[in-house]
Structure formats: structure tokens, C-alpha cells
Amino acid sequence: MTASSTSATSSSSMVLYDVAFAQPYEKNTCAPNPWKARYALNFKGVAYSTQWVQTPEIEKVRSGLGVPPCRKFADGSDFYTLPILTDSNTNSAIGDSFDIANYLEKNFPNAGAGDLFPSLQLDYVPPGGESLVPLSERNDDVHADYARFNNNVDMAFSLHAQLMAHGMSWDPAWEDAIKAEFLRRAGLKSWDDLGLYGEAREKTKASLRDALRDLAAMFHRDTAGPFLLGSQPSYGDIIVGGWLRMLSKTLPDSEWEEFQAWHDGAFGRLHAALQQRFGDVK
Template sequence: MSSDNKITFYDIASGPPLRTFAPNPWKTRFALNFKGLAYQTQWVHIPGIDSLRQKLGCPANRTHADGTPFHTLPMIQDPKTGKLIGDTFEIALYLDATYPDRPSLFHPLTAGLTAAWNAHVDGIFTSNVMLIDKMPFDPSVQKEVDAIFAKRAGVRSLDDFKLSVEQREQMFVAFEAALGDLAKAWQHTGGTTDYCWAQGGKQTQQPPPGREQGGAFLDGDEPAYADFIVGAWLKMLEASMKPEDWQRVRGWQGGLWGRLVDALSKWSEIK
């Protein structure tokens, strides 16, 4: 297929080799791969995102604390319809609406619920993002990227976010607890009883007899966009954490998060 007929997917450039590592672009890459759509990746360094979106006429979908525009990726440009879309969740909705003959990202009448899930999951991982070691930006733009992230966070330097050994361990414990609560959705419980998590990763209670047990995906043998949301954040941790820290997270909740990432590998191709 000619490149002129392919969707252009604008993703954040990493250091070599080029690969997806940020969570929102991962959500879109999962979605494109799952639907089996032809696309090509346009890699963009973070300092160039503002000028690119302005050049293409794609308005910012966020704002900084001071009210100034906050330009992010991903974006997609679809030659079939001429549409340019620059919000991750809106991209997923667009792909289902425009290509209904391909596998569906959303179960029927679940867009609102998935939007709430998206916000909840983003909140959990964002609150613990300081546990990453280093995101794999290209070294040639690292200083510019650090300045951009410091501005977004409202601090003078990213050094302000450095944690002590004790603080890091406390955050790991809190993160495990938060993911343990999230894991209830895979066990189809969702109540207050800690069937699938207790501090230290131990199961103090088991689901009652006859309770349906979930697999790698939330509902069924195939993923939905809700699975891609969590998987995208886990892929970011995989790319940005120290290997020993990532192995620690993979093993939480009986290895659920490792199983999810492994199960999503079918749709993880970087084109």
C-alpha cells in the first residue's frame, strides 16, 4: 500500500533505536495494531511538538497551570477522511467509528465507562511516575526536554523530584497497594475485600467458591481499549525503570502485570 494511503501516526521520538515508550502514544499504537490498520510512524522530538501541532493546525488539548497551551502527542492524520486528531481517547473513538468493520476497541455502550477508567488509571500511574529511572529520550535533546518537563511540573529543576531511598520504598509500597486495588477488576470482584492484594503481595483471602476468575485481559480472551490503557503505562515502566524495579512490578499481584504485558505483545509492533 502506498504511504499516501496510510494513516500517519505522530509519536514521541526516543533515543536510538526509535521506539514507543510514552503511555499515550502506546495507547494509540495498540489501537492501530489491534484494528489492523495500515499506518506509518512520524517520529517527533518533544521540543518540536509545539511547532508541529501549530503547523498542522491541531490545537492543544491541554493547558499548563498558568493557562498556556500544552501540546502533546500522539496525533493521527487519516488520508481516507482528511481528519487530524490530537487527543488519545478521541483517536480511539474515531478509529472505531471510521473503521467499524475492524475489531472493536470498545464493547457496546462502554465509551463513558472507559473514559472514567482511563482517568482513574492515568491518575494511579502519574502519582507514582517518580519511580522511573530515566525515560529514553534522545540525548541530543535531553536538556531541552528536562526544561520542558520542569515547566510542566512548575519547578525550577527536575532535581526537586529526587527521592531518598526511604521515600522510594514508601512509594513502591503505596504503588503496589494502588495496583492491587486495580487488580480487583481482573478478578471481577471490585469490592472492598482484598481478595487479590495484601501488603507484601500476599493473599490473605481467596475469592468465594464459584467467583469468576479473570485472565490476562479484563473481559474475555481478546483485549479492549481498557486493557490497552493499563498496558500502555506498563510499557512505559518497562522502558523507563531500572530492570530490577520493572521485574518487581511485573511480579505484583501474582504476576498479573507481567502477564498483561506479555499478552499484549501481539499488538506491540512498532511500524
């Protein structure tokens, strides 16, 4: 594996495998699902280190750790993704951000900021979401309401991912191979074809703003703070926060400033609070 790592402590039993973007990796890391895992780890205050993995090596790394793929491409083929969390204390390797959160809650129920999964009204469905089929289907008995919320939030942002795709930056040593892989997945020939420009971009931004309207309203139910439960953070906030990190690093600066002000600043406040409290890259 060609990767670089930074360690929280020399004795950390847990390792978070995350996608390497441009160097410095710690500054530019922005894949949504690894960020959900990082936020959850920092929420619980447990020691871990980060292992950076280049996109073309994710399949090899995941297979080498014995972690099967948990997602599919639209054509039904396996989609090898990160994060992975390994824990040498329990000989565990968990390959899905939601499963990582469940693992942390089970093994560290009272650690850090407390309960990741407090009782919460999670009734968001993106416009048109009732008729869409997710790329990966979860049938969770534990925290099923959070699992549905995770699917729905992912759907809302994924449908507008073209706003973010062209803004991703990579390590120059790997850039050509990574771009070739993204173009292969998209069935395109040029990196510029992944971008959105002019009127098409404005329409997609407006669509995202409208899709997030009901989600933003959930953050206004409790005025005590920036989280869904006011001053109490939860995994519901983290689900949204993973995508906010992605937007913060891939949108042009002017668009990111604009986004943070949407819906009375709900997402700008959430992102700032999550980054301040749980945003350390270890």
C-alpha cells in the first residue's frame, strides 16, 4: 500500500483509512463518509490514527484487510470505498461509516460527548426521494431511523455531486490515474466534462438549495444551538456534516460562502460547530 499516515498516539489500537486528496492530506481531506467516521471518532474522544489511501489503491487495501465492498455501482458491480476502521483490540475491521458509528456507540457508550444516537425526529426525505433507489440498501434493526436519514441525506447531496466533482484536488503523483478512474466511472473522456458551467451550474445550485430546504428547517426546530437537538450534537448532525466538509473543500470560495448563508445560515453554523468541536485530523 502506498500511503502516508499520521498518528493520534503511538499506542492507538484503531486506524481510520481515509482517501488521500492533495497534500497536505490533513488539510484537504474531504470525502463525506470518511468524515462521518472521523467526526464520530472525535465525538467519542477515542485514540486513533489515520492511514491515507490513494483512490486507485482502495480496492487493493480493502481486499487486503478482508473487508468486502458495501456499495454497488449503478450497473451492479462492486464499488470499493472508504472509510475502514480497524481495531486491533477486538480484531475488527469495519468498512462502512454507519457501521463504524454503531461500533463506537456499542464499545464506548459513555465516552466523549455521550450518546451518538439520541432520540431524534429524523423525517427528512429529499424531493423525489420516494421514487429513487439508493446505490446501497440498508435494513438496520439498530438505529433504523438514523440509517434512513443517512440514506436520504446522501441521496440529496449525491444527486448534486457534479457541483463538487470538478473542484476535487489530488496529489500530482496520482492525479492522472485518479482522474482516469473518475472518467471511467462516469463514461466521459475529458475532466472538463465533469464540470458544470454557466446556466447549468446555476440551475443545479438552485436545485440543491431547494432539496435542502426541509433539511435546514430541522436545524431551526431547537434554537438553543446549531445542532438538530440545539446544543446537543448527535450522529444526525455528523451525517450532514460529512457532506458539508466536502462542499467546503470543492466549491469555489464564493459559492461556499453563498452556500453557508442558505436557509438562514443553518448549514454554515453546523459546519463551523462540527469543525471546532470534532474536526481534528489525527
